[in-house]
Amino acid sequence: MTLPAFLFSALGEIAGCFAFWHVLRLGGSPWWLLAGVVSLGAFATALTFVDSEAAGRAFAAYGGIYIVSSLAWMWLVEGVRPDRWDAAGALLCLAGAAVIVLGPRGG
Numbered sequence: 001m002t003l004p005a006f007l008f009s010a011l012g013e014i015a016g017c018f019a020f021w022h023v024l025r026l027g028g029s030p031w032w033l034l035a036g037v038v039s040l041g042a043f044a045t046a047l048t049f050v051d052s053e054a055a056g057r058a059f060a061a062y063g064g065i066y067i068v069s070s071l072a073w074m075w076l077v078e079g080v081r082p083d084r085w086d087a088a089g090a091l092l093c094l095a096g097a098a099v100i101v102l103g104p105r106g107g
Contacts (some may be wrong), residue, residue: 001101002101005049006062012043018073057100064090064097 019036022028053059068090071082082090 002050002052003065005046006065007069009043009046010063010066012039012041012046013066014070014073016040016043018077060097061097061100065091067093 016036016039019028019032019039022055023030023032023036047055047058047062050062052061071086071090074080075082
Protein backbone atom coordinates (compact mmCIF):
# COMPACT_ATOMS: atom_id res chain seq x y z
CA MET A 1 0.00 0.00 0.00
CA THR A 2 2.96 2.34 0.54
CA LEU A 3 4.07 2.85 -3.07
CA PRO A 4 0.56 3.50 -4.44
CA ALA A 5 -0.09 5.94 -1.58
CA PHE A 6 3.19 7.72 -2.32
CA LEU A 7 2.44 7.90 -6.05
CA PHE A 8 -1.10 9.20 -5.51
CA SER A 9 0.24 11.71 -2.99
CA ALA A 10 2.84 12.93 -5.45
CA LEU A 11 0.27 13.40 -8.18
CA GLY A 12 -2.01 15.32 -5.81
CA GLU A 13 0.76 17.53 -4.47
CA ILE A 14 2.32 18.30 -7.84
CA ALA A 15 -1.03 18.97 -9.52
CA GLY A 16 -2.13 21.16 -6.61
CA CYS A 17 1.06 23.18 -6.57
CA PHE A 18 1.02 23.46 -10.35
CA ALA A 19 -2.51 24.89 -10.19
CA PHE A 20 -1.22 27.73 -7.99
CA TRP A 21 1.81 28.16 -10.27
CA HIS A 22 -0.54 28.32 -13.25
CA VAL A 23 -2.56 31.13 -11.66
CA LEU A 24 0.17 33.15 -9.98
CA ARG A 25 3.00 32.75 -12.50
CA LEU A 26 1.25 32.08 -15.79
CA GLY A 27 -1.84 34.25 -15.34
CA GLY A 28 -4.34 31.37 -15.44
CA SER A 29 -7.94 31.58 -14.32
CA PRO A 30 -8.46 31.74 -10.53
CA TRP A 31 -10.75 28.71 -10.90
CA TRP A 32 -7.58 26.64 -11.07
CA LEU A 33 -7.09 27.41 -7.36
CA LEU A 34 -10.17 25.38 -6.47
CA ALA A 35 -8.74 22.35 -8.25
CA GLY A 36 -5.42 23.04 -6.57
CA VAL A 37 -6.92 23.01 -3.08
CA VAL A 38 -8.79 19.76 -3.81
CA SER A 39 -5.58 18.17 -5.14
CA LEU A 40 -3.59 19.25 -2.11
CA GLY A 41 -6.27 17.78 0.16
CA ALA A 42 -6.05 14.49 -1.74
CA PHE A 43 -2.27 14.56 -1.35
CA ALA A 44 -2.43 14.98 2.41
CA THR A 45 -5.12 12.33 2.79
CA ALA A 46 -3.24 9.79 0.68
CA LEU A 47 -0.16 10.08 2.90
CA THR A 48 -2.20 8.84 5.86
CA PHE A 49 -2.45 5.44 4.11
CA VAL A 50 1.31 4.88 4.31
CA ASP A 51 2.20 2.07 6.70
CA SER A 52 4.52 3.80 9.17
CA GLU A 53 4.54 4.24 12.92
CA ALA A 54 5.86 7.79 12.52
CA ALA A 55 4.44 10.46 10.25
CA GLY A 56 7.84 12.12 9.88
CA ARG A 57 9.40 8.92 8.55
CA ALA A 58 6.59 8.49 6.02
CA PHE A 59 6.97 12.10 4.90
CA ALA A 60 10.77 11.80 4.61
CA ALA A 61 10.57 8.62 2.54
CA TYR A 62 7.89 10.20 0.37
CA GLY A 63 10.35 12.93 -0.57
CA GLY A 64 12.24 10.64 -2.94
CA ILE A 65 9.07 9.65 -4.75
CA TYR A 66 8.00 13.30 -4.92
CA ILE A 67 11.26 14.34 -6.57
CA VAL A 68 11.09 11.63 -9.24
CA SER A 69 7.41 12.39 -9.85
CA SER A 70 8.15 16.12 -10.15
CA LEU A 71 10.71 15.45 -12.85
CA ALA A 72 8.25 13.19 -14.66
CA TRP A 73 5.65 16.00 -14.46
CA MET A 74 8.19 18.46 -15.82
CA TRP A 75 8.83 16.18 -18.79
CA LEU A 76 5.28 14.94 -19.51
CA VAL A 77 3.22 18.05 -18.69
CA GLU A 78 5.61 20.95 -19.15
CA GLY A 79 7.58 19.46 -22.02
CA VAL A 80 10.99 20.02 -20.40
CA ARG A 81 13.18 16.93 -20.53
CA PRO A 82 15.19 16.22 -17.36
CA ASP A 83 18.95 16.30 -17.88
CA ARG A 84 21.58 13.97 -16.47
CA TRP A 85 21.92 16.07 -13.32
CA ASP A 86 18.19 15.81 -12.68
CA ALA A 87 18.43 12.04 -13.12
CA ALA A 88 21.49 11.73 -10.86
CA GLY A 89 19.84 13.80 -8.13
CA ALA A 90 16.64 11.79 -8.39
CA LEU A 91 18.56 8.52 -8.05
CA LEU A 92 20.33 9.83 -4.96
CA CYS A 93 17.00 10.82 -3.45
CA LEU A 94 15.46 7.43 -4.22
CA ALA A 95 18.42 5.74 -2.57
CA GLY A 96 17.88 7.88 0.53
CA ALA A 97 14.17 7.07 0.56
CA ALA A 98 14.99 3.35 0.26
CA VAL A 99 17.31 3.55 3.28
CA ILE A 100 14.52 5.19 5.29
CA VAL A 101 11.85 2.69 4.22
CA LEU A 102 13.92 -0.51 4.23
CA GLY A 103 16.33 0.15 7.08
CA PRO A 104 16.14 -2.28 9.99
CA ARG A 105 14.36 -0.86 13.01
CA GLY A 106 15.53 -1.89 16.43
CA GLY A 107 13.11 -2.40 19.30
